[in-house]
Amino acid sequence: MAENTSNTFVEARKLGKQVTTREGVLTLLDDINFQIDAGTSVAVLGASGSGKTTLLGLLAGLDAPTRGDIIMDNRKLNEFDEDGRAQIRAELVGFVFQNFQLLFGMTALENVMLPLELAQAPHPRRTAEELLDRVGLGERIHHYPNQLSGGEQQRCAIARAFATQPRCLFADEPTGNLDSETGKRIIELLFELNTEHGTTLIMATHDDQLSRLCDRRLRLDAGRLVDSGTA
Secondary structure, three states: OOOOOOOEEEEEEEEEEEEEEOOEEEEEEEEEEEEEEOOOEEEEEOOOOOOHHHHHHHHOOOOOOOEEEEEEOOEEHHHOOHHHHHHHHHHHEEEEEOOOOOOOOOOHHHHHHHHHHHOOOOOHHHHHHHHHHHOOOOOOOOOOHHHOOHHHHHHHHHHHHHOOOOOEEEEEOOOOOOOHHHHHHHHHHHHHHHHHHOOEEEEEEOOHHHHOOOOEEEEEEOOEEEEOOEO
8 A cells, every 4th residue: 555645534435334143234334434633523313223332333443334434544554454453443442432432340540550551651640630620530440430420531531531541532412321410511621631641532413513623514315325514
């Protein structure tokens, strides 16, 4: 592959994903093409079942496409096996999920320290404490997830996502399990940290209002890309 001299960080080329069911072959994504520049924020929009989560999983290398290419940081993800894609994720990617996905046997501090320790980063405890203080959990670092509210759990998850300073952050319906006021505060925090770190943000959401905060929108309908314009 020729060296990419543009500012493109993530690219999908003729991307498709199919799965086989008892009823036959089901197409989840069909002929998806776009480029995302480094440091931009992108909302992936669509109704439930439109393919948003499938697309995020493919872009992050959590799954492999049936056809087409995904290129991240000049590397074709589909040319790597699962171990290779996992290494790329460890180097480049952070995640924020709708259901938080914190480890319930660990405190907030331990949850944020974990990716730092896996990456053998220097001073993992100090970094985790600073991030938790940044997201407003400085007094809650020794609490377990079941001792935190939904909003506090998501703030902890955001601190964990930024801990290794990823170049790309994927957020899958990050406010889906939160009330509107808590969700608003979470989004403000997410965008503040994203701007501070210069991260590429790719966020799946069904919320048009939320998507307008992003630089660009990708709209899916039944697995096809129907709009790839600005927000």
